[in-house]
Amino acid sequence: MASYRELLKQREALERQIEEAQEQEIAAAIEKVQAIISEYSLTPEQVFARTRGRSSPKPGAKAPKYRDPVSGATWSGMGREPGWIKGQRREKFLIPR
Template identity: 45%
Template sequence: MATLQELMAQRAALDQQIAETKDRERGEAIAKVRALMSEFGLTPADLSLRSGRTATKAPSKVAAKYRNKATGETWSGRGLQPKWLKAALAGGAKLSDFAV
């Protein structure tokens, strides 16, 4: 069984190998990308997103379509019906009664 010092030495050697391999492969990838860009006449601007969308676009809030007049609670009509609306509908109310 290996001692702690031997294992730590092996770990340090592996960490060094990992760092060297990562640097070498990264350099090779950059060289390939540069060669392809040169071959096809691409610029860094050509590599940007063309859709005009941003990756951090926040979801928009949907306007309420139904409102509980007694409590002021609302529902957009999307997703599951809230409990207050289910209970009212089970009691005989119509969905149109809660339209905003």
């Protein structure tokens, strides 16, 4: 079995190898990214846009139909009714179209 000092030397050697491999892979990844950006003439705004996935609302999401005049909270009329409308006439909370 290897001694403690030998194992420490092995760990140091492995850490150096890991750093070198990581640097090489990062350099290769940067080259690929630069090639793609150049090929498609992408702008930083296109590459680093804050939107993830689709920019439209979820499928099935409905526009709000009711608004609480006190808090400004809205409800589409789907799902469980919120406390601010519960037990009251919905007509007085309708959002004008």
